[in-house]
Amino acid sequence: MIRVEDVSKTFTLHTQGGARIAVMRGASLSVEPGECVALVGRSGAGKSTLMRMVQGNYRTDGGRILVGGLDVARAAPREILALRRETLGWVSQFLRVIPRVPTLDVVAEPLRNVGVAPDEARARAAALLSRLNLPEALWALSPTTFSGGEQQRVNIARGFVNPTPALLLDEPTASLDPVNRRVVLDLIHEAKARGAAILGIFHDAEARAEVCDREVDVTGFAR
């Protein structure tokens, strides 16, 4: 489902005298449907960079990144957007939303974007927020004012609400209490069970051991 082949990446920092920083070379991995693969390696080794390249957020200089048959490294913007909408879910550590939009609509948006009717999208968003124990009183508020843990749960709900065949998880259990951490791990198990291919970064070693089938050490890809 996700296949990274001989990928390389160099940053050129024009604002700092044109310094060239080669961050990756020869990166290869694959994730099959129903499988969860963890990216590991020391901090700064390029885990996040590789995740971002798979998501299409960072550009890829060499190699191929195939997600559901589309080469993200060469795809047109609208193809990447369609991929994110329909195929590739994403739970990031950062929440980027328009300030006044209610939490329920923020979570429902991925469903609205694939044409699910407003009522159904909201109902499914509500079910997931309940499961993640986010108090109903908060649903009508914008998540921009929430605590770190609350925002993290909004991010998770947004990432899981649409059952995409591939999923990227960036520290999904960070800043969560044990109860909600359990809910997230269950969500990951369920996603695998329905056949989702999952690539993730987990600093939480226990969580990683529980949900991941394999680990890929990116240190070998770093320059």
Add this chain to the structure above:
Amino acid sequence: MTDYNFAYLDEDTKRMIRRAILKALAVPGYQVPFASREMPMPYGWGTGGVQVSAAILTPEDVMKVIDQGADDTTNAVSIRRFFEKTAGVATTTRTAEATVIQTRHRIPETPLREGQVLVYQVPIPEPLRFLEPRETETRRMHALEDYGLMHVKLYEDIARHGRIATSYAYPVKVEGRYVMDPSPIPKFDNPRLKSEAIQLFGAGREQRIYALPPHCRVESLDFEDHPFEASKADHPCALCGATGSYLDEVITDDAGGRMFVCSDTDFCATRRGEAA
């Protein structure tokens, strides 16, 4: 008579104006620019109408001049005398006898017939003026038939007054093409813009001439659910008893006494069987 060329204007000017008139007749409702001359009367007193009349008058013509329907007001009397003096043409107050009728703000009640010419004095020829002040833009709008704005004005009338409150200078569409300001005639007169006579419109200060050839199609703008309705008097004329004519309100004393009489003095007098 020896002091003036026939009908005051020199022949070259008349020829220029006639060309504008012919073009205006050929493109009904289109405002043709012309080089308006300085006339021996102030703007606002009918300089446009006077130049058009002067350009079409022949020595055999019989002329009638009305102001708000009346033959005996200052403006009408002055212009009638102007042509008596400068052209030496016969004048009349009888609509049926006149060949050229110059008018300010009315169409005579007596139906006009083929062979007659009605000349309107026009203060502001541009129907879009109050909606779009830029002349460059209004010309473009006419050229491109971009007339949505006209209905914006009528929409505003209905939104504010519950009906189309425009009661004079009511805009019309000519032959399904140009939107035209019929000069400040009451909308009561609008149905009679479709006529057997030639109708010419002259705006002196604005230097525009436009025209309606005989039998030309003239539609008053409206909405399907707010159709155009010509105003109708609530009273019969106090003098002649006419029920279908346009009436003026006349104050008769200091105690609030008033009466409604025909604005068309010739029509009223004829009905009363008087020789005018």
Add this chain to the structure above:
Amino acid sequence: MTPLLEVRGLTKSYGRSLGCAEVSFDLWPGEVMGIVGESGSGKSTLLNCLAGLLEPDAGEVIFDTRADGPRDVLRMGEPERRWLARTDWAFVRQNPRDGLRMGVSAGANVGERLMAVGARHYGDIRARATDWLRRVEIDPARIDDRPRTFSGGMQQRLQIARNLVTGPRLVFMDEPTGGLDVSVQARLLDLLRGLVRDMGLSAVVVTHDLAVVRLLAHRIMVMKDGRVVEEGLTDQVLDDPRHPYTQLLVSSVLQV
């Protein structure tokens, strides 16, 4: 699927100074493209050339018309281009005063485009104006008020309603959130995003506000000195900029 808009080699100069040069791109149905750059970078010139408000010196602007398929807008007659401009296109200006008729009511402002394309039923026009005021979150009770009695944010939303009432497929926006308070901006952005999604609109948005393009645009073009120096997926260009100018632009934004 064909692009809604294909722009090829669009060039416009003002005497010796360059407005924009050799700009080419495709815009697909449902796509929002942001054009960013400093003032003087040529982004407004480009927008005005696209919208037919300025005549470019060279290039093609091919629009996929409903009736006849792809046509070069620059080679159309003006009547046809104006017809497009009031049916399939919309232009939202930075200053709502430039895009509204301040002297007529909100209802007439929204109804004008309908009347311009031949609507002649007062009741229908009013019903559609009411519906649109509601959609842009203006109390329909204000339908007979003039826009000068509205706040800046309301005026901008009214301008959007006035533009979208005929169901256009392509919207040009020139700094649509410029000059508005930050809280008002957020509301407008949310509204625009919803309308773009629900109506399947394509849009070209000129702005110097990178936060606005990030939330609104699918793709961006970065312009400098009249030329496109970088383009691509919005978050890709903003998070992984390549051109020196884009890197400078992105790094100059104050972090909140």
